[in-house]
Amino acid sequence: MRALVFHGPGRKAWEEVRDPEITDEGDAIVRVDTTTICGTDLHILAGDLPEVRAGRILGHEAVGTIDEVGAGVHRLAPGDRVLVPCISACGTCQFCREGRYGQCLEGGGWVLGHRIDGTQAEYVRVPYADTSTYRIPDGVPDEEILMLADILPTGYEVGVLAGGVRPGDVVAVVGAGPVGLSAITCARLFSPSHIIAIDVSGTRLGEAIEFGADFTINDSREDPVALIKDLTGRLGADVAIEAAGSPATFELAVRLARPGGRIANIGVHGHPAVLHLEQQWARDITVTTGLVDGSSTPTLMRLLATGQLAAGRFVTHRFGMDDFENAYDVFADAAINGALKVVLTRQEEAAQ
Ligand SMILES: [Zn+2]
Numbered sequence: 001m002r003a004l005v006f007h008g009p010g011r012k013a014w015e016e017v018r019d020p021e022i023t024d025e026g027d028a029i030v031r032v033d034t035t036t037i038c039g040t041d042l043h044i045l046a047g048d049l050p051e052v053r054a055g056r057i058l059g060h061e062a063v064g065t066i067d068e069v070g071a072g073v074h075r076l077a078p079g080d081r082v083l084v085p086c087i088s089a090c091g092t093c094q095f096c097r098e099g100r101y102g103q104c105l106e107g108g109g110w111v112l113g114h115r116i117d118g119t120q121a122e123y124v125r126v127p128y129a130d131t132s133t134y135r136i137p138d139g140v141p142d143e144e145i146l147m148l149a150d151i152l153p154t155g156y157e158v159g160v161l162a163g164g165v166r167p168g169d170v171v172a173v174v175g176a177g178p179v180g181l182s183a184i185t186c187a188r189l190f191s192p193s194h195i196i197a198i199d200v201s202g203t204r205l206g207e208a209i210e211f212g213a214d215f216t217i218n219d220s221r222e223d224p225v226a227l228i229k230d231l232t233g234r235l236g237a238d239v240a241i242e243a244a245g246s247p248a249t250f251e252l253a254v255r256l257a258r259p260g261g262r263i264a265n266i267g268v269h270g271h272p273a274v275l276h277l278e279q280q281w282a283r284d285i286t287v288t289t290g291l292v293d294g295s296s297t298p299t300l301m302r303l304l305a306t307g308q309l310a311a312g313r314f315v316t317h318r319f320g321m322d323d324f325e326n327a328y329d330v331f332a333d334a335a336i337n338g339a340l341k342v343v344l345t346r347q348e349e350a351a352q
């Protein structure tokens with residue numbers, strides 16, 4: 001088969017590799033029909049995640065068809081259409097029993113395209129397939145379901161739920177990339193009084209309005225702290241969600257929160273970010289950070305199937321899998337070309 005292989009920082013290739021095989025009875029081999037590229041893949045290529053070894057097939061999001069199952073797989077059969085999300089789950093360890101699948105102790109968690117070969121390939125081996133895939137409802141396009149593999153549950157769980165967004169809250173979202181936009185659109189479900197999007201890209205701020213923000217701040221030329229103070233009677237945001245992953249954006253998110261406010265970090269950080277306790281120690285703030293679990297995926301799938309989440313709006317560019325190099329280039333230049341999610345589809349399907 002062909003796959004997108006990481007060859008060390010800055011190097012990758014779409015090339016011929018060995019087909020994946022079942023190595024554990026809980027495995028399934030999934031034929032990848034649709035996959036996408038995540039900002040985290042760019043972090044891997046930048047060398048920010050040194051645990052990802054050269055030779056690894058990247059990718060942790062897919063919609064596909066079960067091709068083969070191990071003897072221990074009971075709920076899936078060849079031909080079943082499934083979502084392969086970024087988080088795998090053994091289903092039985094302490095953390096999985098708590099719904100904290102991202103912290104799975106038995107070889108689950110974020111492993112695809114990280115510690116084992118991933119989904120940017122024609123086929124992928126999915127461990128613990130019964131508890132690591134979701135059957136797809138009829139009538140929802142694959143590319144919309146694909147948005148449930150990572151960005152929507154990440155924005156919802158690590159941003160909106162961890163940040164405790166409540167009706168009437170003022171929610172500030174720093175970073176209007178796909179995950180920030182997910183947080184914005186999911187925050188809407190809770191009827192906040194204002195959602196403020198902050199980014200340096202005018203294009204992305206335009207998207208933020210489409211996804212449900214009602215106020216935008218371009219922090220390349222405006223001061224978000226002063227503007228949000230003005231908007232909130234000098235208090236600050238009830239919830240500040242960090243969805244950019246840089247020291248400056250994290251420190252900004254902390255400054256945007258009101259006393260007693262909540263700061264939910266979603267960003268993937270490659271460098272230390274300072275929590276200024278000399279300024280913050282007496283402000284009663286709560287800071288959360290974490291990895292998505294996917295425990296909200298069934299809920300989000302229902303919202304998507306009933307038209308309450310506009311997932312299709314994330315897809316801005318479509319490619320065949322043979323065009324992976326191009327797709328990476330477009331995604332890496334997202335701030336310029338307006339790319340949100342680039343979707344890659346299996347060639348046969350693309351030709352239909
Ligand atoms: Zn991701």
Ligand SMILES: [Zn+2]
Pocket residue numbers: 089090091092093094095096103104105106108
């Ligand atoms: Zn587990």
